[in-house]
Amino acid sequence: MNNPSLTGSKPFPTLSGHNMKRHLWLAAILLLQGTFAGADETEKAVVQILTAGQQPNWSTPWQFGSVRRSSGTGFVIKGRKIMTNAHVVSWARQILVKRPQDSRLYVAHVKYIGHDCDLALLEVEDSLFFEGIKPLEFGKLPKVRTTVVTYGYPAGGEQISFTRGVVSRIEMQTYAHIGNRSLLGVQTDAAINPGNSGGPVIQDGKVIGVAFQGIPGLENAGFFIPPPVIEHFLEDIDDKTYDGFPQAGIRFESLQNPAYRKKLKLPDNGLGARVDSLVEGMPAAKVLELDDVVLKVGDYPVGSDGTIIYGGNRLQLPMAIQEAQSGGQVPVTIWRNGEKIEALLPVESNKRDRRTGNQYDLPPRYYVYGGVVFTPLSFDYMRAIPSSSSTRNALVYELFYRRNEKPKTMRDEAIVVSRILQDRVNANLRIVSGSLVDKINGKKINKLEDVIAAFEKAEGQHHLIEFQKEGAFEVLDREEADKANKNIARMYGIPSDRRL
């Protein structure tokens, strides 16, 4: 299967976009409009979101790219808020919202955003905006084969568009916006195109989903975020902060092998998933042990293939854990040493792996010294360097594999030299971009702050920068580097030597 891609933001239409394809789209929209009587109230609550966004450059982290304009969809919910996708408003410098049949633009801002579940709530400064709009209500998780209608402002026109389809499949999906989380998702054959993102999916007059992504190359397949995920998001922000979906830090394996079941003295009844490994530092390690068998999570019996039945759908076990809020506990029944044990499994939102996914709204941290640019290794940084980079394999290992293979050697954040800003003081350094820093002046580098401290507290004639690869190192003359800093910042237009 192809990786999912966001369907959300579409660039503002230009004259060059007025092609035959556009006219065909328009025809489809008119046809649906004509057959969809009595939808006025719902339609009024669906708004277009116009954003001007600016993303940082992860390899020159003090810089931001050009302003990119795009659009998506949102809908009004209770509490005078607009729900949309996080990816519609991420990195936005300005957010404008537009009501159907209204020529005015209203300024909005993000009140809450959940990048893991790709949802956001906006507030509009002008209270007139909500006049005459009845907030939409949420329905329940739809059944497969039932009909749904998407509302939105997809590419191909200016007016609101509706597409009808059926619920094709309900299962855990990778959420492309963050990239490293799988939550419940619903597949539909209703067309979901760029610009639809954040738009409501309606069944029986209620919102049963938020359109959010598609899979390139897969025809008639769009995805929407279902009510359990939306409700979890709304409940999470009850305390005014968003924590995110929790994890337990368990890697389950199926327990279908008769010998393994016999060894664990477990009856061959098709129940139970085995704890194959535990993620270091996550709370499950306090409660569970390797080869524990999880028989039940919450109210859900666990099958020997590691699935539960949820709303009539067979889903992966983490779905049961994700129902809890971060910091909560999930009751579990486990099988250990031939006995059933009841326990409470603590779960929490995992912040430790955020650099393995896409990051938003917080610009990259960096520190520049002697023209050497240090920044934390992240997935965003890796996307900014050429795929042919000689350091790529080392970075992939550091970012994605070390945590599981050698957790005790993990650093809080791995630091790379993202580039050298050429100057006389560093002209002879041969540091490849993307080199992982091990130590500076003998101090092990666990995070960016360590880099700064190591340089600022140094007293010798030289700074010694040691790298992870094969004992490589480089040396900087301390006095010369100190002197060069100001000039380098001026020459390269760096507003500050650091962002923490």
Add this chain to the structure above:
Amino acid sequence: MAFLPTGDFDMKKIIFALAAILLLAPGTQAAPPKWEQSLINVQATRKTYNPSRPWSRSSSTTVKTAMVIGKNQFLTTAEGLQDLSMLRVQKDGRGTWWDGKLKWVDYHANIAVVSAAEEEFSEGLVPVKMGNVDTSKKDWQILRWKSGNVEKRAAEFNQFLVQEGRLTFIQHLQLEASSEIDAVGWGEPLVSGGKVVAIATGQADNNIRFIPVKFFRKVLAARQAGKNRGLGYFPFVWSPVANPETYKFLKLDGEPRGAMVLEVPVIPRVKGRLKPKDIILEVDGFPIDNEGYYRDPDLGLIIMENLSTRGKLAGDVVKMKIWRDGKAINVNYPLPPIRYTDKLLPERTFDQEPEYLIVGGLMFQPLNVPLLRAFGGNWRTRAPFRLSKLASELPTKERKAMVALTVVIPDPYNLGYQNARWLPLDTINDQRISTIADIRAALKKPINGFHEVRFMKGSSTERMVLDADRERETTQRILRHYRIPAPSFFGTN
């Protein structure tokens, strides 16, 4: 006689005229060698293996060029002579193929000596003379048999270089020349002044790689004397030093000079070890510059790696002058022999049938680069990331080699494990596993009637359990069902 393209009549006349002038010219001493009496064809048929079905066999045949170096002794490159199932030789470039045999091979040096089964084959054959490359000469020719004639194609010197060889991971001296000839690289001699000066090992476009006689002369001489120890090498990692501040930091005054030692692997263990941050100032009396080059009296400026094979064999001592802790010291550095097993994942497994072991449908195979090549030419990017990363790692004291579960042959016995593949093995029944033989030993010690299989931490599955009592019977059933001839092959047991 040189092979000339048809329709090149004028050129023919000119060349014959030039040849006549040269023959008659004063100072002409020895008659030019009759290359047809010194070149033979070698037909090598070797077994090839399918890594995903290591019990299956196929074959591949290569025709190479060899040259006479003694009575019934023919020198060629080693490439294509691995896993031999049949070898034949042919003289005159046509006619009868005679049974032959591989007398000796050195894969790292990429040279081999073959012979005919019957000495009668050698009648009429004349040994070649060998000499060193003289880059000032313009008479370079590449020779081989073609349609019953010796094809001679002019070649032109491009460069000497020290790079990784065809069959070895060490960097050694090679010669690059350009020529219009196609499809060489199978032992064709490069001749000059009536002598063989190099042997062709590969070709890319019009650029042809050779191993110069200078590179392998000592290996060949040692072999003839029955004292060959094989080539040695520098197993440590070093780096050029472009930054003058580095020398200041290490208190080495004066002109920037010397290459920096970065990493010294645990295996192979070498007496007179170097240490990280040593600066290599001299090797065998040659000053090393900051880029790691020295000025060779014959080759000019060339990388210091050449000094590990320049007239040296494994066990020979290389004399180094090292800058360490602010002073110069002398180190006698005995060259360790090159072994493919010096890498965690051996790059070659020549002349060994692929090892495997099937246990209840779980197929275990030693992890090595030939196995990973099953992922295709670009296996480094196509193989599972963890495995290709292991290929660049060095063995440790604790783990000198790796074994992986490569596939699960489906059976009710291994139900639940059917999707597991390419998992590097850690232990079986609490015994650390580095070889297939280790597995066999571990299987003799089941734990409470089960075989407990543990994969390296971070694997998609870290633990499996098999019923030890039913394993043997199940394996036999699987072998019959899938028509697999044997449950295992152990090359070394």
